[in-house]
Amino acid sequence: MKMTIRTKILGSTVLVVSLSLILSSYIVFTNMARIVREQAVKDNMTKLAQTSSSLTRMQDRLFKTAETIIADDEINTQLIRKPEASMAEAYFDQVAVMKQLKRFVALDASLLNIMIIRYDGKVFSNYSGYDSYYEAYLQEAWFAPFKSGSGGTRFSEVHEFSYINGEQDVISYVIPYRNWEDKTQDEPYYLVMDMKQNEIAKVFKESREDFERIVLRSGDGRIIYDTEAASPGQGLQPSGDFLALRYDAMSEGWSQEAFISKRKLYESIRPLLLFHLAIAAAGLLFILLLVLPLILNFTRPITVLARAMRRVSAGELRTSVNIRSGDEMQVLGEGFNQMVHELDTWMKSAMREEEMKRNMQINLLLSEINPHFIYNTLNTVIYLSHAERSKDTITITKALIDILQDTIKTGEQAFFSTLAQERQLVEKYVSIQQYRYPGRFRLEWEIPEQLGSCAVLRLMIQPLVENALFHGIFDLEEEGVITVTARADDSDLFVTVADNGIGIDDRPSALDWKRSPVHSGQTKGIGLANIQERILFHYGEPYGIAFESISGEGTSVTIRLPYIAEAERTA
Template sequence: MTSQPTATHAMTRLFKPLRQNLKYRLFLIFVLVISVPVLFFGFLSYKMSASAVQQDFIKYKSTIIEQISKNIDENINSLNRQSMAVYNNLEDVLPVLTTPSTEVDTRYLESYKRMDRYFQSVLQSNDRLDGITLVSMRGEVIYHADKQSGSATLMTVEQSPWFKEALDLRGFALLREPHVNEFIDVRANDRKPVLSIARAVIDLGTSKYAPSGVLLVDQNVNEIQRILENTATEQGEISIVLGESGEVVYANRSLSKEVVGQINELSGGKTANAFDYRLNGERMLTTFFESSAYKWKVISLIPYTQLQKKSLFLKKINLSLFIVLIVLAFVISIAFSHFITTPLKKLMVSFRSFQRGDFHTRIRVKGQNELSQIGNSFNVMVENTKKLIEQKYEMTLLRNQSELKALQNQINPHFLYNTLTSIKTVIDRKDHAHASIMVQHLSDLFRYNLSKRSALVPFSEELEQIRKYLSIQEFRFQDRFEVFYDIDEQVMSCRILRLTLQPIVENALYHGLEPKREKGEIRITAKAYDDCFYIYIHDTGMGIAPERIEEINAALEAGGGTESMDDGTDGAIGIANVNARIKYYFGDAFGLKITSAPLAGTTVKITLPNAKGANAS
């Protein structure tokens, strides 16, 4: 019962640094960013390489099998050419075939002897030949010679299908697939399968080229085996040679007729010369080639485990490379996370010191990156704050000038607090790329705010800063609002007080749009008419109650400061500050006016003089 809370507590302790420490988050992100692509592309590379190795092997094996088939064809062609040797001694062969047994004479015997010597010399000069047989038109074996010293029996082959077919071919060769010549009298142990070419012997002296008998030239089937044995094979490879009838001519492994029939049938229906076949549950790569001359098939079956061994070295290389890259990823991730978080830690320590009232704290700045710019801005902010406090005690300013500086100081910390809150929200979502952009924009806003130039700036410059501010807020609010601009080109050079737009836009976001669940809009319009320059900031937010609008507008018209509009919300303070500054610089004829209604949005109208050359310090 206590194991589950213990496990939960352990997981909480494990992920606690990840939730609280930016360094661990960055480290994890860098590791994932580097290792995931490496793993993906490594796996993809291995698969593609292994596939290429397999395809190359299939091409290689197909070439080998095709060459084996051609060697077998050449062997059969050689046997066919040997069968033509009968026509070199036709003057002796024809008398032996055509002389009846009752008419045997001295001339017959002399022809028989010369023919026998000739056929014996042919047998002895060609080690591929196993036997030569002559059969008369009556199917009687007239002559037989072989290397096993066998002799012909009295058996007739007149009714044998091959004999009739050979006669019908009238001199063309008939290939007989491996068989045993039953008409040869040898011991049972010496009866070996032979491959034969049967050819009708044609009497070229007659006009009709009539057959006089049949010549049978035999070759031991072992010659086919020698052809395959002289070819390199893979471990576990099964080699098969099938005749045109589908019968096995040669196989280096005993296979059932059912398996052979399946392989033959599958190879017959394939357009490619390779396919998969499962033999006893083992996946086999099957390649084949069919002879175009004799329709024989040479088939090879190789276990896929042998192919996998060929690509094993690729797997080892990819695995080694992956391990090296992962180690590098860890090292680089640690270095980068340390590089990024160390300045942030220093900035956090300085902020805490500043929060405690230490105005002597400074950040040591190196480089020109965004974090360095924030550090510089922080140092300038602390220095300026220190100077303002010192000035408060060391010198007395005019009342209006003191009020202006006090109003500016109220705006800046308020903006800083809200912006840093937005950046923290984005960082909590682990969106570090966008956080970096927000930090850059914040740095630019700090530089703009703390610039020692005049208080009046071109409207284009103020508008650019408000775009950056809204860009920061868009990251936080996640597309919960859209911004539209309607700006006359002629007002871009008009002068405006620094930080006039930002408090109003901020108020529209946080008090107008944020409480509203639906997606909202902010519209910024700037127009110039005669001597006045008007800016309208409209939001589609929650709106303000009519009685409250009357109070705010009355206070703005009277030029009241923050005290007269302080209702406990930052929004009222920001609007009052902007209104007071405008009236101080340009007079009571200018300032802010608000129109609103509950759930109908709010519009803030800013009236300024249309003075493009105005300047104030």
């Protein structure tokens, strides 16, 4: 009795039961890691909470200072603009405000500068002689959201403040308020308190040793402080080496983001991990020594088959395998040989079809507008220009441009079009010929509107109209008529090009003519045989061309195609 490959695999798995050791070790380690991680998260969240408490106290001092300044009647009175006051009185008011603001700055080590901006732009500060600097300072980008009222928070982005002792990064706390002592104005005053960023850094000094990185963000997401000064602004994303924490319980929407190194978290259980890894490695080695010969025996046919597949992928389609394992692998080998044989047959057939398609493309290119047609058309344009027929010149030039644009289509558009698009191309071509041969012929259309979206072969109608014109109509003394009609039944589309020209005497010579190009002054024609070949290539039997001609009465050519709407072809 032949053993199936499934039976062989099931039998070999009995020998590798010891792999459960790896699973059990993994489960133990995972649980221990989870416990350590949860405890570490709790401990570090406590540290973040302590840091948040310090930051909140700093914020509260700032808020209380702001409330005190805004509610100070003496300061608000001295801020009021007094038109009747002398320059000395205005100066003394400014000095008085400066002294009081200095007192507030001295009471809070986190404050560097306090400004009150009056409605008319006058700035009162704890620094004197900074009027020109403040004028430029308040034009910087950090103050624009507060001035326009579009700021989502009372804290600004980190920016630079220059003073007598140098430059320092600050975060501004901005409050617009109403000065109730100023009864004459409804315009807001602005209180701006610049807080030192390095004071915030001091809060993080102790806790930063426990984290790889800490970022303090404002309520609108801007970074206030980042322990990684070399790469500020980068978002914190959890990864395989780090664990991300977030603490939001602070005023004004401030939040902390921190990274914990998993390496530090797992240092306490590393010896246990190494012990479990050693046990698992020893067990795995023992199992491999037992199972490896079996695996080699079982997988040898697979290896042979894989090598054969690589040779086939490299183009060696005469490759075959000889597998005599007596199981499913033998069936796969036989199927592989059959598949390669069929693939070789299909490739040869595909190459023949591709050659046919390439020949058809070449024949299709023969129908494109040649230099003689362009030359004759441009001569007509020159003639019309000399005759000062500018509108006619524009019409014939635009028609020529549209025809030339149609000749450069590629891909799927190089083979297929819609009946409406074919009609447009023919009308452009005929409009040019009517300027060259006025009064010699007219073109009539009998195509229902609903058939305009039907899919047809590209350059299918124009060659027939051209043949009718030059081989049927121009030999008449009276005006010729070319009629293009279309009709459809449930499954087929019929397009007919008929003329009242001289007709053709006998069918064999007609077919020879249809295979020959039109005279050199026009486009290089596609004969009926070429159109027939393209129809058979794309649609097969029973589609094609029906040809009727009566000498002295005219010629009729009917094309039969499958009825396909454009939406169905492109779906």
